[in-house]
Amino acid sequence: MSDGALGGVSVGGSLTRDRIIVEADQLFYEQGFEHASFAQIAKALGISRGNFYYHFKTKDEILDAVISHRLVRTRSMLDGWELEGETPIDRVRSFINILIVNGAKIRRYGCPVGTLCAELTKLNHPARDHAKELFTLFRVWLRRQFEQLGLGDEADELAMHLLGFSQGVATLSSTFNDDKFVQNEVNRINEWLTSVTTRAEVQPEIL
Amino acid sequence: MSDGALGGVSVGGSLTRDRIIVEADQLFYEQGFEHASFAQIAKALGISRGNFYYHFKTKDEILDAVISHRLVRTRSMLDGWELEGETPIDRVRSFINILIVNGAKIRRYGCPVGTLCAELTKLNHPARDHAKELFTLFRVWLRRQFEQLGLGDEADELAMHLLGFSQGVATLSSTFNDDKFVQNEVNRINEWLTSVTTRAEVQPEIL
């Protein structure tokens, strides 16, 4: 019922509830959580302002729903890469390629995960840890890829390095609005990935 | 007159004006520009709210003054490194070391430059370009160090790489509140710096 064009935001939720989540998701990304207001979301959806409080008790509750929604979407994206990518290296390159594929949006609004976590951390917001799970999702997924490459003992560190790399590129590409910089950094990290993984071939996989 | 404990915020400015700038600087960093309010700044300084508008016409004007203040401070910091560091490599390592020295604040509030630029970019704020100059300041300074190492043709790319690295580390260290991660990344980038600069010794400096 709530499936289809909206991508199945929630299972038992109503249509309006799902539309609110999707619209809030976008506006929280484009304007930041605090700056995005009910009035904006309502106007974009063509619904009444007071209508929100039938589906959500507070704004924070919407934020929680948005984060949960993002978690589901991210999980399915990672699962998709798991099926598409032949080798763990291919899959990791899928991650790196987000910077190219979503280049335009990242240049305009930054990384959805990074900017949200930064805002919530600064405000010491209760949903801080919930948003952090988005990062953890990528971290664990990347770690598993490196583990499968026989880099078990440093897999987590490599995962964090890649995560940090993507955040740095996102931040700078948005402030400098520089397309070429992104390409340079992606090339650089791809070389790094090759060197790390070929080094892994020398070290025999201990399983 | 306006010098001394405040570090000489402006030349012709009054004392109160300077105190507003210093306090706003801190609060804009800790809470974000939009979230920080006049009431907070006034309370922290023990002055009246309406008093602001004698020194500044709008909040954006305060922001401009804060950014200008940061630009001056940053410039003097870079100049200091120029004197302290024996070699360009030493100076670059001074830059990297901010992540350690200011580690606690960065874990709590993120990078002052990165988070401000991210917020202003997202809001499409007029002061966007002004804040961007903070990044440019570091970029040009780093570039010059690499040029002095005889890496002229790729100096700007190396500078941006280092800048991106610092931003990535700042973002992740604040969301994960992870001290060890920062140390790992700093070690990693220091090795990278060594490999880049020793490679430079092989290539003779063309001056």
Add this chain to the structure above:
DNA sequence: CTGAGATTAGGTCGGTTGTCCTAGGTGTCT
């Protein structure tokens, strides 16, 4: 067709925001 529950619209509330205005205070110079 009717009635009960699910859903929505729109007004309202208290609080906060940036902005503006004006009366009053402070110090300095003639």
Add this chain to the structure above:
DNA sequence: AGACACCTAGGACAACCGACCTAATCTCAG
């Protein structure tokens, strides 16, 4: 002492925020 520029306090303003409430509307089973 008087005059004048500089500075400050505190209230008032409209606009906006999240939150709440209630009446109207829709949906659908009985």
